[in-house]
Amino acid sequence: MSSLRTQLLLWLLPLYLLSAAAVLGGNYVHYRNSIGAFMDGQMHRLALAYVQQFQTEPRIPALTPLNAEQVEHDGTVIVQFWSGNGRLLADNWPIPGLALQQTAGFHDLRIDGHDWRVYTTAAVSRVQVAQSGNFRRRVVLHSALEAAEPIAFLIPVTFVLLWIAVWFALRPLERVVQAIAAQDERSLKDLPLRRVPGELRPLVVSMNSLLARLRDAFAAQQRFVQDAAHELHTPLTALKLQAEILRQKLGASAPEEVARLEAGVERMQRLVEQLLRLARLEVVETQAMPAIIDLRAVLTQSLGDLVPLAEARGVDLGLTAAEPAQVRADARDVRSVFDNLLENALRYTPAGGRVDVSLRRMADGLQVEFSDTGPGIPPELLGRVFDRFYRVLGTGTEGSGLGLAIACSAAVRSGIHLELQNRRDGSGLLARVRFPHAA
Ligand SMILES: Nc1ncnc2c1ncn2[C@@H]1O[C@H](COP(=O)(O)OP(=O)(O)OP(=O)(O)O)[C@@H](O)[C@H]1O
Numbered sequence: 001m002s003s004l005r006t007q008l009l010l011w012l013l014p015l016y017l018l019s020a021a022a023v024l025g026g027n028y029v030h031y032r033n034s035i036g037a038f039m040d041g042q043m044h045r046l047a048l049a050y051v052q053q054f055q056t057e058p059r060i061p062a063l064t065p066l067n068a069e070q071v072e073h074d075g076t077v078i079v080q081f082w083s084g085n086g087r088l089l090a091d092n093w094p095i096p097g098l099a100l101q102q103t104a105g106f107h108d109l110r111i112d113g114h115d116w117r118v119y120t121t122a123a124v125s126r127v128q129v130a131q132s133g134n135f136r137r138r139v140v141l142h143s144a145l146e147a148a149e150p151i152a153f154l155i156p157v158t159f160v161l162l163w164i165a166v167w168f169a170l171r172p173l174e175r176v177v178q179a180i181a182a183q184d185e186r187s188l189k190d191l192p193l194r195r196v197p198g199e200l201r202p203l204v205v206s207m208n209s210l211l212a213r214l215r216d217a218f219a220a221q222q223r224f225v226q227d228a229a230h231e232l233h234t235p236l237t238a239l240k241l242q243a244e245i246l247r248q249k250l251g252a253s254a255p256e257e258v259a260r261l262e263a264g265v266e267r268m269q270r271l272v273e274q275l276l277r278l279a280r281l282e283v284v285e286t287q288a289m290p291a292i293i294d295l296r297a298v299l300t301q302s303l304g305d306l307v308p309l310a311e312a313r314g315v316d317l318g319l320t321a322a323e324p325a326q327v328r329a330d331a332r333d334v335r336s337v338f339d340n341l342l343e344n345a346l347r348y349t350p351a352g353g354r355v356d357v358s359l360r361r362m363a364d365g366l367q368v369e370f371s372d373t374g375p376g377i378p379p380e381l382l383g384r385v386f387d388r389f390y391r392v393l394g395t396g397t398e399g400s401g402l403g404l405a406i407a408c409s410a411a412v413r414s415g416i417h418l419e420l421q422n423r424r425d426g427s428g429l430l431a432r433v434r435f436p437h438a439a
């Protein structure tokens with residue numbers, strides 16, 4: 001994955017190096033001229049001083065011999081005195097191979113691989129001064145490098161600044177990403193356009209139009225399921241009625257097939273009912289602030305409705321709920337969660353078993369638990385039973401596989417936490433519902 005930062009830096013790095021090289025080259029030429037002119041001036045003045053001294057007192061002055069360090073490192077100027085006929089009379093450092101130059105003025109010479117800057121005077125008894133070319137080059141290079149130093153310092157500083165600037169520039173993009181990640185298929189909201197930079201605006205606008213189309217598609221799908229379930233309702237009721245009439249007419253001689261037909265129609269009716277519930281739950285709606293409800297009251301109602309099922313199945317049903325527990329949530333959603341969990345507990349627990357329901361106040365909110373003595377759910381399937389139409393094979397109990405999907409939708413919609421786990425203290429399932437927003 002190529003990062004925008006790396007790309008920016010990769011583009012800027014050669015640009016910086018190029019400008020650094022240009023500055024260095026420019027500086028070098030500039031310093032070679034200015035430092036060269038200055039050093040030439042010094043050599044010129046030194047030579048003239050010796051010439052004047054010689055003219056006032058025609059005697060070769062005593063010269064202090066130089067050493068290699070002074071010549072090479074310090075760039076001390078070497079002085080030579082020559083006779084008119086080109087014989088070396090005296091010098092303070094030998095340069096074998098350097099003859100008296102025929103023309104007066106400055107000369108650049110290369111002798112035995114060593115560069116020399118030489119100035120020759122025009123007087124009769126001639127003075128010639130020389131300075132190491134290597135020394136001059138070194139001084140120029142050093143000065144040019146020194147002048148380019150700020151650039152070397154600027155490169156890392158600019159990179160850090162650039163890094164920070166890109167980070168700031170990309171923050172709106174991160175906000176957009178967070179807004180997208182926070183989307184829930186049940187409540188697809190437009191992404192905010194506030195504080196989105198111009199470059200990102202077209203992207204966010206297109207995303208919003210895509211979200212609007214998605215919303216329409218979801219709504220159309222839900223309407224379709226709702227309409228289909230609704231349309232199926234009437235013919236199924238009629239069919240059930242016909243089957244009943246048929247059984248009554250046939251009386252005791254009714255074949256077993258009629259009973260199976262009735263059971264089949266009942267199953268179909270339940271499936272259609274569940275589908276209708278699910279479709280209603282998933283309707284995208286802007287939620288108003290839910291009212292405060294008493295969980296114990298809702299739980300008692302739910303239990304009251306399912307007592308006949310408990311009795312029919314021969315399952316012992318008990319409730320532990322000491323005090324009223326108020327919570328801010330949609331009563332229909334809560335009821336939907338309770339009904340489905342309780343119904344499952346009662347239907348999957350074999351006759352003679354127990355279902356315990358408890359309501360407790362915890363440090364982080366209220367908690368309702370449904371625990372049964374049924375077979376539980378194989379651990380690897382605990383995550384799958386919330387899928388629509390998913391049923392564990394071989395339970396011997398009929399169902400449409402939609403109950404937990406409905407409970408889950410209702411829980412998500414109302415911000416309720418729902419989790420299933422197998423009981424550790426024996427066989428059976430423990431369904432835990434947590435309400436973090438206790439009122
Ligand atoms: N208390 C439980 N004990 C054992 N298995 C359970 C329990 N609750 C759910 N299950 C398993 O999870 C599956 C999915 O449950 P879910 O309520 O979604 O569908 P269902 O009960 O099969 O059908 P319905 O839509 O009629 O409720 C069930 O088929 C069952 O195998």
Ligand SMILES: [Mg+2]
Binds near residue numbers: 343399404
């Ligand atoms: Mg169920």
